[in-house]
Amino acid sequence: MPRAIRPVGLVLLAILYLAPARAEPPESPPSEPAGARPIFNGRDLAGWDGDPRLWSVQDGALRGETTEANPADGNTFLIWKEGTTRDFDLRLTYRCSASNNSGIQYRSIHAVQGNPRNPWVVRGYQHELRNEVDLPSVAGFIYDEGGKRGRMCLVGERATWDAEGRKTVADGPLIDQAAYRSLFRLDDWNDVVIIAKGNRIRHYLNGRLIVDCTDADPQSARREGILALQLHAGKPMWVEFKNIRIAALDPSGSSRVFENRLTPLADPPPLLADYPEFVEPVRERNRFEGPRLVDDTDADVSVRAWRFSYNARGVVEMPNRLRASQTAVIMVHPWGIDDGQGWRTPEPAGVCDFCTVEKNHLAARHTREVIDPFLKRLRGRVACVMFSLPGGRDPIRAKLYRSIHGRPTEAERRQGAAELTERLGAFSYGGEPLLERFDVSTDLPVIDYFKNFPGVDASPRYNGAGFWDLPIPVTRDIGVDPADVVIYDAEGYAPLRRFLKEQGVRHVLLTGYATDMCYCRTTAGYENLADDFNVFLVGDATLATFPANDTPRYATNAHISYAALNHLVTQISWVVLDEQR
Known part of the structure; x- marks a missing residue:
């Protein structure tokens, strides 16, 4: 590209023409x-x-x-x-x-x-x-x-x-x-x-x-x-x-003063109200708008996040602005049992994933009707779409999915799909039989009961021996693109952090349908990512999974408020792309 020359007088131009610049x-x-x-x-x-x-x-x-x-x-x-x-x-x-x-x-x-x-x-x-x-x-x-x-x-x-x-x-x-x-x-x-x-x-x-x-x-x-x-x-x-x-080096402008001024919102709509069939709307009217925490130059994604605040005695909302090219979307634990065809109906003592039939169907619907369209909307605009799965990078899933280590060929994908069908189809998902009789003390029978039936038990007693060694795939309710990246809990956080940094990622949108524990403590959990990236929990039903009920709405204000105390939460509809860019 030619150099830019400022307009100057004819005499000066003649001098520049005759004498090279020093x-x-x-x-x-x-x-x-x-x-x-x-x-x-x-x-x-x-x-x-x-x-x-x-x-x-x-x-x-x-x-x-x-x-x-x-x-x-x-x-x-x-x-x-x-x-x-x-x-x-x-x-x-x-x-x-x-x-x-x-x-x-x-x-x-x-x-x-x-x-x-x-x-x-x-x-x-x-x-x-x-x-x-x-x-x-x-x-x-x-x-x-x-x-x-x-x-x-x-x-x-x-x-x-x-x-x-x-x-x-x-x-x-x-x-x-x-x-x-x-x-x-x-x-x-x-x-x-x-x-x-x-x-x-x-x-x-x-x-x-x-x-x-x-x-x-x-x-x-x-x-x-x-x-x-x-x-x-x-x-x-x-x-x-x-x-x-x-x-x-310490970057210039590496810090700024955050003016924590809150503006009351008049008659705001309920939170998490876009999908009432999946989550109970939060009818909290004591709401405030705060300044942007993240305001990227030339941003093209709006992320309106909120959190409960004891100091404000209500909900604080922040209209953040991100660059899609510096943003990763990670779906936490999109498990697909039974070769991705859906979750098997649990036996009385053998649980698969979410423990109850109603919850399994509810999770599948939410994933299919809410999260999959969300991923499709962002795919190709954000730096990467990723999925975190339990276990390690086994030979079958290495053929199925792109990972931080490389990308399989189409032939390898077909071979991996056939091997996955055979492996999952041959597995018995039943757990051990229910205990018919066991001793409980006369003074503390309740705790003795739960020692035999803990609320969350991932052992062979409930899932069947070898369940957690299966190559658990991404659920069929998600349309996985060949460019999407799968990461594995067993690899630890350091490789994930390095991969995201290599892609130029500064912001992470965590989505899915999982428990607070999965969002906080797994490899792609908030507790790891939040020290290195701006993290937002995205989705109307990502923050609580107990219990299922026949409404079938099940998330409660208590669950939401507990999760939102230390996180920035946003609805699916509050992540908006500037489509004109």
Whole structure:
């Protein structure tokens, strides 16, 4: 894109035409932060993940190499697995061959693909690495790897991408051809410093500022993502890195004063009133509107959340605004027993999932009529739609669903579906027979009774031996898209957090039809996610599941108020997309 030139007089234009612009005085990087830490140990690839055929450690340097006999299957990356980059100061030393180019990815996305030969694909900001001295194809420019903006800031430019996606370049280059030729150490080690803070990114080479970019494009700018090192496809090449250190920086504007002013709402409608067949509306009239907690730049999703407040003696509502591209939707425990055909009718002593026939049918209806349309509305707009399931990533479900590790082929999906039908169809869902007689004390018979019949018992006595080892699928009442991601409780929270950060997620909408325990304490539960993301519990019947009744509305104000004390809750209808975007 051509540089933006301000209107000036004819005399000045003539001078600019006759005399090339002078480069600005050299600017050195700031001192290395005290909190900088090494992220490469100089001995092995601990903390990094990439194609083991192409990456190794030689003489204390991290080395990537392709040959005619051992090529890369497309651009491939060595991914740092022990953190993400948001506002940071990164310093390293590199050298590479002149036959091809490499790069340093930051604030990037790990693009999980179905190519089993190259699962290390990364998209986002790239600091170009080359062994050349002729501008503009030299080390240091910012390249939009996998994006649409290409070489988004060349060496020597002080550039800005504005809110309309237009690029302008300030007058006066940071460095010119002669200075760059003198600065770069051809066929030798070169020092790189990358500093990203807010929407401003600066690249330094051998102690001099060579790129200064401000990215205010709301559609393409990224504020957080992974760090990775590139091996380029094509001609054989090698690249080496050493002395890799990183420090997190305090972002400008990282905090703000929250003006907690509450405005009374006159005659508000009942809460949770959209689906009265599934949940008892909450007729709380002492309601207030508070200011937005989350108000993203260029937001395209409205999430009107509420919570009970003792201090306000009522319900406080907040009209938050999010970016869909930075939002994940996670459905908690959408269990589908009997090969996803619905829940089996429980036997007297053998329970499957929700314990009662009425509750099973109610859960299936709510999932089919409320949650599935909600997911369909957001799918393709949000960063990802996900489902959390009990157990681990077993061979059958690995063939059925995309996970944080990869995506199955269509052939694998068909094979997995057949194996699932066989496995679940062969299982006996009956529990052990009811106890006919047992001892209770004369003074405390009630507690003795419940010791034999606890209210929630996930043991073989009630579910049948091996029930929790089954490859429990996503219920058939949800139309799972091949791009949706399934996560497993047994894998723990750390991989889920890393995956969400790699996708650039800042906000999580938790939905489903599960107990408070599932929403709070499982891998994808609120207690894990809330320390790293803005979390909203979404749905009219997600907060209480006991007991079923014949209305069939069953959620009570007591259940809702208890859950809403420490969470932000929103109705399905209160999550609204700006469809014009």
